[in-house]
Amino acid sequence: GAVVSQHPSWVICKSGTSVKIECRSLDFQATTMFWYRQFPKQSLMLMATSNEGSKATYEQGVEKDKFLINHASLTLSTLTVTSAHPEDSSFYICSADPRSTDTQYFGPGTRLTVL
């Protein structure tokens, strides 16, 4: 299957700082990537759809100025959590869908802890 990586796998930061999470498709190109958030013992909630070369599409209730998404190439999307606060602590997971497979493959996730 297709491989998606994320970096870092975990990060701890102080309140008020910004954190960047990278999502890469390693063996395919992805014009679209998706960012999800998962709270402990809960399901995944879609945050935004990342589109290569254009603006991301955010889900209702997700602050676009807080969660900055950049999809600069066909293999890389980044999520930057700006001015992070403890309530932003969560597990962030990205996914990408190789063309013609109709299947999303997920990265291993990034656990963010904001102190």
Added chain:
Amino acid sequence: AQSVAQPEDQVNVAEGNPLTVKCTYSVSGNPYLFWYVQYPNRGLQFLLKYITGDNLVKGSYGFEAEFNKSQTSFHLKKPSALVSDSALYFCAVSPPRGRRALTFGSGTRLQVQP
């Protein structure tokens, strides 16, 4: 709007016994249906999908799922459970056209006892 329901928070089964994890969905048109598995502090691994064709879909690690249009269900099954199958299982649906973001069920924790 599309939705997915996984009615069981947890399923317990003895090793060697058959297992079923239930999923029902609500979506306009013909859905794309998926099962994913998640191990602790890990991303999701794709197990299988139904798009069209045979209602019985076979996937990874011996899992299979049956699409039932009249009951709007897509239950995950395995004939003989392994302890290593213990994990969190998610059913998901996406519309056949347009955006392909997934809508997930709440997840079912499968516990296989030795």
